[in-house]
């Protein structure tokens with residue numbers, strides 16, 4: 319599955335606003351106790367996690383940004399401005415052996431684990447446990463989408479969308495909305511100290527461009543998963559686009575952040 323750099327750029331400010339500050343502080347506090355810590359950001363896209371954390375990271379932190387999409391990785395490198403403490407690796411995460419975990423202080427990720435399968439997440443937790451490397455995984459979609467201005471099809475649409483979230487996104491059957499809960503169990507089962515926190519988007523008319531792309535982004539999954547007619551899908555999308563900038567219109571998209579620290 320490929321991701322559009324424009325979509326990742328649109329969501330970055332909402333992601334940044336939604337990240338749980340307490341977990342970020344705990345993450346950077348942990349990193350701050352390690353000399354020249356290396357953070358491997360997996361599924362880095364254009365480098366959103368790096369940019370979101372750059373103001374709060376210890377000055378000697380180093381980053382390795384890893385993704386299997388060469389275009390996104392090139393864009394991440396371009397936006398990094400050639401900073402010496404940031405390196406890049408093209409890597410398919412299905413080959414977990416390719417991650418240089420022996421050098422890592424922590425792994426980070428954002429908007430990634432809902433795409434991943436149970437088997438991948440279990441294998442990944444095992445690899446990190448073997449090396450006592452922690453995980454900061456932000457912005458895992460949790461299946462909740464609520465609009466202040468309702469439409470009769472909202473529940474059916476969200477249920478269909480969530481079914482699609484659990485189809486194969488390149489790792490086998492995706493965890494989708496179950497991702498944060500499963501990660502929490504997998505990591506606590508391996509002795510990590512696990513914390514989770516809400517990082518939901520709260521989108522108003524001020525986020526019109528993101529909301530438009532988000533709503534338009536329902537069309538293909540709804541068509542693929544079935545259960546709604548094309549007419550219903552188009553009516554629902556038209557309604558959502560028409561009301562998204564009305565006064566008091568609010569869209570909440572549920573996400574959870576997770577921090578797993580080795581004990």
Ligand SMILES: C[S@@+](CC[C@H](N)C(=O)[O-])C[C@H]1O[C@@H](n2cnc3c(N)ncnc32)[C@H](O)[C@@H]1O
Pocket residue numbers: 319320321326333360361362363364365366367384385386387390409410411412427428429430433488
């Ligand atoms: C939803 S995007 C999130 C990107 C970025 N973390 C952000 O928050 O903007 C998911 C990212 O995972 C990457 N990805 C998906 N499958 C992958 C795989 N098998 N190996 C490595 N990266 C993968 C995609 O290329 C994409 O950059």
